[in-house]
Amino acid sequence: MDKVSIGLLGFGTVGTGVVRLLTKERERLEERTGCAIQLEKVLVRNKNRPRKVLIDSRKLTTDVYEILDNPGIDIVIELIGGVDRAYRYILRALKNKKNVITANKDLMAEYGEELLLEAKKNRCDLYYEASVAGGIPILRALTDSLAADRIQKMIGIVNGTTNYILSKMSHEGLSYEKSLVSAQRLGFAEADPTSDVEGLDAARKMVILSHLAYSIPVKMEDVKIKGITDVTREDIVYAQKLGYTIKLVGIAEVSNGDIDVRVEPTLLPNGHPLASVENENNAIYVYGSLLGETMFYGPGAGEGPTAISVVSDLLSVIRNMALGVTGHHIFMPKKEMHPKKDSLIESQFFVRLHMKDKPGSFSKLTDLFKEQGISLEKLYQEPIIGQDVAEVSIVTHRAHKVLFEKSFDMLKKFEVVLNAKYFRVERG
Amino acid sequence: MDKVSIGLLGFGTVGTGVVRLLTKERERLEERTGCAIQLEKVLVRNKNRPRKVLIDSRKLTTDVYEILDNPGIDIVIELIGGVDRAYRYILRALKNKKNVITANKDLMAEYGEELLLEAKKNRCDLYYEASVAGGIPILRALTDSLAADRIQKMIGIVNGTTNYILSKMSHEGLSYEKSLVSAQRLGFAEADPTSDVEGLDAARKMVILSHLAYSIPVKMEDVKIKGITDVTREDIVYAQKLGYTIKLVGIAEVSNGDIDVRVEPTLLPNGHPLASVENENNAIYVYGSLLGETMFYGPGAGEGPTAISVVSDLLSVIRNMALGVTGHHIFMPKKEMHPKKDSLIESQFFVRLHMKDKPGSFSKLTDLFKEQGISLEKLYQEPIIGQDVAEVSIVTHRAHKVLFEKSFDMLKKFEVVLNAKYFRVERG
Known part of the structure; x- marks a missing residue:
């Protein structure tokens, strides 16, 4: 030839x-x-x-x-x-x-x-x-180098636009809107940024990675997707006070043959290698049963x-x-898709809320979690100057998602609680 | 078959x-x-x-x-x-x-x-x-995924033993000797740790990486090697005060057809992705002319x-x-070995020394660098309690290595200067 x-x-x-x-x-x-x-x-x-x-x-x-x-x-x-x-x-x-x-x-x-x-x-x-x-040879790593291992989990920062926006918000104190405009000006975000900021682009990449790593035919509708449009400067600041960085990550995890694939803004402990992936860069963290933890980092586009x-x-x-061997290297999904049941999903959670400054407010909160059997790992409270309201941030210990969400719904109904929201927290 | x-x-x-x-x-x-x-x-x-x-x-x-x-x-x-x-x-x-x-x-x-x-x-x-x-598929990345790019520089933390020792010294305040014993107890260092702590093991890996990335037949005697046995707790502490982490890194860099390969304890800016590679982990940072910067991280042994x-x-x-294609994939060094001349090597440097507390001592120091045309980027001075001596740390701007070393030799001869030592500083 x-x-x-x-x-x-x-x-x-x-x-x-x-x-x-x-x-x-x-x-x-x-x-x-x-x-x-x-x-x-x-x-x-x-x-x-x-x-x-x-x-x-x-x-x-x-x-x-x-x-x-x-x-x-x-x-x-x-x-x-x-x-x-x-x-x-x-x-x-x-x-x-x-x-x-x-x-x-x-x-x-x-x-x-x-x-x-x-x-x-x-x-x-x-x-x-x-x-x-883009420039990270992750597909080849999954099909060749890691072929002998059994991959258990992948966490990826696979969308440069949202990572750029969150980095800007985090380091320069810009609002989401201003960061988006900056990303658009530099060509990191499109005029219509929906696919990036709503997490669809990241979800597509997690679908492709799941096919290769697990041989499971995951489809877009199997991915739980949440974008970054609701992430505020304050979320980033208070997460940082407790030692975490907020990133839009895609996670694809297999346990007992069930798969859970999701894309959502997530708190990463500052020591986590993915926490320091800045701006438009991408990285994929892979957990193999024998290999342990590896990471592939590089430019995501350009x-x-x-x-x-x-x-x-x-x-x-x-x-x-x-x-003379074209077509021989193609691997295709072979296993069936079994989504992990919501009732089996566990995680740590970060809760942020404002609390009216009334006697007993705080113990009402802690009592609720105690009654539900959810223990708290970290807690931060500070008064908001000029208002009779306190800023409260909580990181729970690992808890069942269903139980946590039930508790969160109860908490939202407390008369003293305002503006409550939560994010998943990834372990270090 | x-x-x-x-x-x-x-x-x-x-x-x-x-x-x-x-x-x-x-x-x-x-x-x-x-x-x-x-x-x-x-x-x-x-x-x-x-x-x-x-x-x-x-x-x-x-x-x-x-x-x-x-x-x-x-x-x-x-x-x-x-x-x-x-x-x-x-x-x-x-x-x-x-x-x-x-x-x-x-x-x-x-x-x-x-x-x-x-x-x-x-x-x-x-x-x-x-x-x-060990577990990082770096050779495959160099031969397959990065095959289309022109690699300019590789920086690697490629020895788990020394990285473990330096991490221990850095985070737990242990001495070199105690950290080494801890590494030996955990099986990360051998009874005779010479090959690891003197940088020979890392140098061998840089030789192999250079063959693959540059097709240049680098030999062990071409590598400038300095181990970690002279790195003290204090070096780590004062580097940290100026925003740097000390790591034993291997660097293989090609410019204008000349290659420079070295292994030595080096200051990395804390924001550098390699700075957060802890314990026995390894990572290789690759600079490609088109790809930009990528990093491969994972367990180095085990x-x-x-x-x-x-x-x-x-x-x-x-x-x-x-x-039926065994033997076809083998790439071998094809180019000639042209070592980069010492006179062409530039870098930033970190100088640590003790200075007798006499009037004019400090300006003697700064005058020397000024006369030699080496400008200073960072400077830290503090008194050592109970002694008439100050602890001084300096990071220079980029300077010719030969010129810096000449200046350093002059500096060591000053009557007011004690215990002077220096390390290379890598850019962020």
Whole structure:
């Protein structure tokens, strides 16, 4: 094999990064693969738009079928994003026996199983490292390096936008709204930030990670999702007073064959390695039964990191082609999905509330938890100056979620309690 | 291919872990590889010693040639450690066309290139993931995931023993000697701790990492090595006062084709992700030109983590055997070794000294640095109670190493300066 031909769908930020990398590092990449890597065609919306990278304009096309149905193209790299169009294009590419690389998490979270099956049927590769945590090689780690271990739990900071917003709120004292605007200005958040701030993007990544780590066909509707729009500056400040950092984390945990996948703002002890993952960075913490705890940290997005992941996938595909083994490396969910029952879920919780300054208010609170059998680990109270109200923060010991929620509902009904809210607390 | 046969050299901690894993996870591993994994023979020193894991005693042998020359054995796993014997055994196994997996960093740092060449010649695999940072899949990350990037710098906490000792000194206020005893009691340090505390072990790992990341044949004598035996509690305390944590780090850095590899106690800013790597854990921070900064964190040693890495290698070898591509994945140093000239090396430095309490002492110090063109970033001074001496800590701005060392030598000769010492400071 002395040449592979590539068709690229999409010429935005990541597409530009891929073209730049293939051009700049051409010699080194070809040395590694032992064959010429030829960029044959690039699908664009507008052929005349100025580009940030030099490219022969004859390679640009607005007709996707010049790529998908082109017998001269071996590998299709999909970087157009979105679900429906990307799904149709990839399906067609696979049916035409082309290997596919994609960075599309929305697509892989929704149609991953089906597309991987189609790839296998056609003896093609379908690689998607860039779809989760941009530059962090977590998918490869799960399929190769950690293959011999039994993974029990993954905790991930897998959305750079929300991590950037929470970092800003935490370190610069900005409100949620101002931090969001700052993220938008820097290009870390989109004009419509819903998918990021409501936790949907993180949930999709946890779906993909769960497929790989546990071979369980988790779907989006199986993930309990809560975004960061209700997290305030004060929540962050009082969590910090008790020694915790609030992060939007995705957790996927298996015990006794049951799986629990959730995305929500969570308190991490300050000593936890994930607590110091700042700004737009991502990290995934993996608990293996033999390996213990490992963490993979790096940039979650951006032209360079995502392009690196795409081109690493490309090198794998080319190697597989040379060996004649495309399609052999695909693992698909094999087990059944058994969601963990709510009644089995335990956690520590952080409660924040305002309490009217009346005699006996505080003991009413502590009595309630005592009666419910929930013991308290940490407690912080301070008066709010100029009001007859105290600021109260509590971290409970580990308790059944159902029991805790029942207690919390009772607590909210106390006449002396105002503005009560709670978050999960992760162990150190 | 429906069966592979394995010969194991060594039945100590890691050997026991490997046998345990192969037994306990047999079904899952065979499902992944599609073939039966048969442990054929285990080389031991004493057949009658009690074992922590169940094994058919007929599999034990004290004759290594029952494994190395056994035509029924496909894969040899070397876990006896040491250099000479391991070298001879692995060479013989390779010449007999057996694939080899080793966890032996001493061997790979010294004879890696030769053995990899021999493996290639015989079309055999030689995998050694467990030789660096136990459970962290860093070698695979460098060869696969980061293959498309150009790595510029690696900083590693790659020795668990010294990191444990420094953590103890830092958090529990123990002396070096007491921390070492504690490490020995817990099995994190050997009776003769020289190789760990003098930085040799870390240097060997940096040699292996440099081969893989840069394709440069770095040798042990190319590494500048300084251990932790001179680090005191006070160094740690005063570094902390200026916002730094002292860690034994290995650094391998390439610029303009020149390489600088060193192992020494180094001040890391507290916000640096490596600063919070505690106890016996390891981590490697990688700077790629496109990827930016990534970190791989996890347990650096221990039965479970090392066994996981060995068995992950085993799965790769079996997969390669099934595909008929053993020996194809071996990368070897290709470039020449050009050490970076001392005169080109720049860094920040941390200076600690005692100064006699005489008028003008302090300005003598600052004048010296000023005259030499070295500016100071941070400065801390406090009197030592009951003595006419002050404790002084200084962090310089970035300066040429040669110039700094000249200034430091001048400073040591000042009559008012006592006990001066210095460390490198790494940027955040």
